[in-house]
Amino acid sequence: MTEIPEHLLKRAQAAREKAAAESDAPADAGAGDSRIPDHLLERSKAARASGDGAVAVADKAAAVVASAPAGSVPVGAGPGGHTQRLLTVVKSGSIQETKAAPVDKVHTWPHLLAVEFVAALACTAFLFVFSWVVNAPLLHAADFNKTPNPSKAPWYFLGLQELLTMFHPMIAGVTLPGMGLVALILAPYVDRNTSNKPEDRKWMTSMMTLFLMFWAVLVIIGSFFRGPGFNFTFPWRDGIFFEL
Incomplete structure (x- = not known):
């Protein structure tokens, strides 16, 4: 002792x-x-x-x-x-954090515009090659005494033409497209989330996905499942009545 x-x-x-x-x-x-x-x-x-x-x-x-x-x-x-004891040992340092927080933003030029320019060149090259390979001649002059059957709109309007077979022309041609335009105008005011990550914009991402799927289904039906008289047909049975 x-x-x-x-x-x-x-x-x-x-x-x-x-x-x-x-x-x-x-x-x-x-x-x-x-x-x-x-x-x-x-x-x-x-x-x-x-x-x-x-x-x-x-x-x-x-x-x-x-x-x-x-x-x-x-x-x-x-x-x-011993009549004394050590509570803890802390590392000395500044109370205030002087390190700047990282910012996940870059300048538009050259980071964004360079990528967009390359994408535009790639699309132009693809269209040039596609138009060179695929033959798309002009048809004969229009004859009002001989209407082609089926008479289809361009593929990007086939969704509206398909709606005309389901609803009244006022609803399919004015009401529904007008509601879509109003929804696009109100979208920035409904969803005020400033994040650019899809996982943070689940509601708007879901709405846009549903809209694209709905319109894609209408275009596919009008392109491949409509035959003479714009009647519903099966392409593997009656053939495809679609021209580019």
């Missing part, structure tokens, strides 16, 4: 004497101060008599640092006789 250093014994003795002096000081001050009510003085005396209050606190504080007889460990000491 290690001996307690002399300076620690002196410090413990000084702490006990200071605690004893502080426990007696409030009683003397209270007795000479006439501003303290009598019932508070009586309560203070009762607390000192019962061992509570400042006296008990002082005794406990002194007991923690009190030393045991020579050759033993102080009361309240930890492993190895």
Whole structure:
């Protein structure tokens, strides 16, 4: 068992004497101060008599640092006789973060315009090769006495022509397209999400997907499943009545 250093014994003795002096000081001050009510003085005396209050606190504080007889460990000491402990070690640093937050934005030129220019060149080259390979001659002059059967609109208008077979011309040609245009106008005001990620725009992505699927189905039906008289046919049975 290690001996307690002399300076620690002196410090413990000084702490006990200071605690004893502080426990007696409030009683003397209270007795000479006439501003303290009598019932508070009586309560203070009762607390000192019962061992509570400042006296008990002082005794406990002194007991923690009190030393045991020579050759033993102080009361309240930890492993190895140590009366101090380390709570934690923190890395020193600045409280404010001085590093700028990264921004996921780039300049329009050259990052965006360069890609768009290359895409435009690729589309132009594809159209040039396609028009060179595919033969698409002009038909004979129109004859109002001989109407082609079936008479189909260009493929990008076949969706509207297909709607005419299902609804009244006022509904298929005016009401439904008008509602679509109004929906496109109101879309920026309905969805105010500024994110450019599809997973953050689920509602608008779903609406656009439904619209494209609906229109694609109408175009496919009008192109491959409509025969003479614009009647419904099966292309694998009656053939395909479609021209580019």
